[in-house]
Amino acid sequence: MKFKKLAFLTILSILLFGGCDSKDGIDSSAVAKKSQKAPEFNLITTNQEQILVKVVDDKWVFQGLENKVILLNFFATWCPPCKAEIPHLISLKNKYPQFEVVAVLVEQDKSNDEINSFIAEHNINYPVTNSNMNFILADAVGGVSTIPTMFLFDSEGTPYQKYVGMVPEEMLASDIQKATITKE
Template sequence: MNTKRLLLTASLAILLGFTGCGEKKNEQSAAPARSKTEAAAPQKKESFLLGNGKETISAKLTEKGYDFNVTEPVVLIDFFATWCPPCRAEIPHLADLQKRYEGKLKVIGVLIETKSTAAMNRFIEGHGINYFVSNAPDNIDFATTTADMLHQPKNFSIPFMILFVKGKYFRHYIGMVPEEMIESDIKEALGEVK
């Protein structure tokens, strides 16, 4: 009986390990309420510069999503890390979607770890990435603001992808998602553009 339970638990742990990467942190108890005399919380950042040393994309928070300075009507944001196996596994699928929907879809990879430009360039080249990848100082603030906008925890699981149509939130995905599912949603999003 204990052996069956152990095998079932191990199988479940392995299965969950392949759906997404994330770290769980001990949550602190809620902060005490501030009195009226205490200083107000600092303003949340609303404009972000996503860059890779060659190109910069701005993202300005709006009431319904983000205003991106790109020409493509559909934007797919992918929050990822180089150490995350599901994140690496999705790269060929995102590259395929970027190629297939060129001019209509802008895939933007947003690195949520610290890497040198040289290390990121080696990673991009080694994995055949043909889409924009941001390794900018604003990445973490952008990720935190986006997670908050979607009522996700600050330490969300990755890969974490969000689809926008003309800057308006359309759909999001947590963990590894089949390419066919994302493509179906891209087609639906493009239908809203017309």
């Protein structure tokens, strides 16, 4: 009986804290180099709004979101860990006014209507982007082959942390607080 319980808990932790994976690894050291090849990204949300992202001197500038801690969340609608982390991201966005999530869909051929239904179903309160530019951005950060993969940028646009798989809300909250740079 103890073995069954241990096996169940092991499988559950892999599902909750793992990610949906393709077989390629992620080269996080390539983030700076690759972003210089395409230093500007025009992300389009499902509401047809634009989020312009520029890389200038190793700083990431998210136009309209300046001075905020930004979490780029690469996800897919079919990924169980991606769905499981949504309530935590909503909670963090509500808790920290200086924090913004930008969800980057890495799924082919999803209509905005389909994604907007997903957004409504999960009560998502942050922008979700859906365009071919998402894949160029995924390549620019070093490649994304496991989802969810998230990149946290401090309030000055410096890459602060990379997460692969589902991350506990408390860990993200701690990093958001540390990544908030107050100017005196």
